[in-house]
Amino acid sequence: MKILAISGSLRFQSTNSALLQAILRIAPSYMETITYEELGDLPHFSPDKDGQHSPDVVLRYRKALMDSDGVVICTPEYAHGIPGVLKNSLDWVVGSGEYVNKPVMVLSASPSYMGGDKAHASLVTSLRAMNVIVVETCSFPIPFARKKLKDNGEFADQATVEIFQNAWLQFANAIRSRMQSFADEHLR
Numbered sequence: 622m623k624i625l626a627i628s629g630s631l632r633f634q635s636t637n638s639a640l641l642q643a644i645l646r647i648a649p650s651y652m653e654t655i656t657y658e659e660l661g662d663l664p665h666f667s668p669d670k671d672g673q674h675s676p677d678v679v680l681r682y683r684k685a686l687m688d689s690d691g692v693v694i695c696t697p698e699y700a701h702g703i704p705g706v707l708k709n710s711l712d713w714v715v716g717s718g719e720y721v722n723k724p725v726m727v728l729s730a731s732p733s734y735m736g737g738d739k740a741h742a743s744l745v746t747s748l749r750a751m752n753v754i755v756v757e758t759c760s761f762p763i764p765f766a767r768k769k770l771k772d773n774g775e776f777a778d779q780a781t782v783e784i785f786q787n788a789w790l791q792f793a794n795a796i797r798s799r800m801q802s803f804a805d806e807h808l809r
């Protein structure tokens with residue numbers, strides 16, 4: 622299974638990016654994980670820039686999505702919404718459809734006790750509008766995010782490890798189920 626991982630933060634010492642890497646490190650061995658590194662390079666979306674001569678960075682982004690069986694997003698909350706760069710990345714694929722029927726694990730991480738719940742809800746709303754399969758059993762806000770990791774980037778405690786091990790199992794089940802439905806639709 623190919624998993625594309627996207628952090629909604631461009632910050633060098635981002636908690637969301639660090640958490641995402643810790644989560645990827647404990648992914649099941651049958652998953653191949655790829656971190657998307659060009660979120661900040663996507664131009665501001667305009668339908669006028671899209672079409673026959675879409676920017677190469679956009680084409681690479683769309684291919685990365687197409688090639689993946691599932692996507693994990695871990696995002697901060699900015700002013701009770703999602704960061705503009707993350708929303709911009711969604712806007713580039715509303716029309717082209719690479720996210721359609723893609724299972725997605727939606728995480729938001731914040732130092733607050735709310736865990737960026739409003740960004741989480743906003744992201745889920747946008748993804749659902751794009752016909753994404755938001756896998757609810759492994760999608761949740763992560764409160765007190767800075768306490769979840771040690772200085773070396775590993776999870777701070779076993780309870781957190783188990784939360785994400787379980788999230789991976791739920792996600793793998795959702796991806797398998799989607800693969801089965803796809804096969805059923807196309808082999809009928």
Ligand SMILES: Cc1cc2nc3c(=O)[nH]c(=O)nc-3n(C[C@H](O)[C@H](O)[C@H](O)COP(=O)(O)O)c2cc1C
Nearest residue numbers: 630632635636637697698699700701731732733737
């Ligand atoms: C512009 C800005 C707006 C923010 N707004 C919120 C917010 O609405 N809710 C929240 O929980 N944290 C908010 N924060 C704090 C972020 O959760 C915190 O900086 C977090 O570490 C950012 O994620 P990152 O470490 O992955 O970059 C905001 C931070 C910035 C820079």
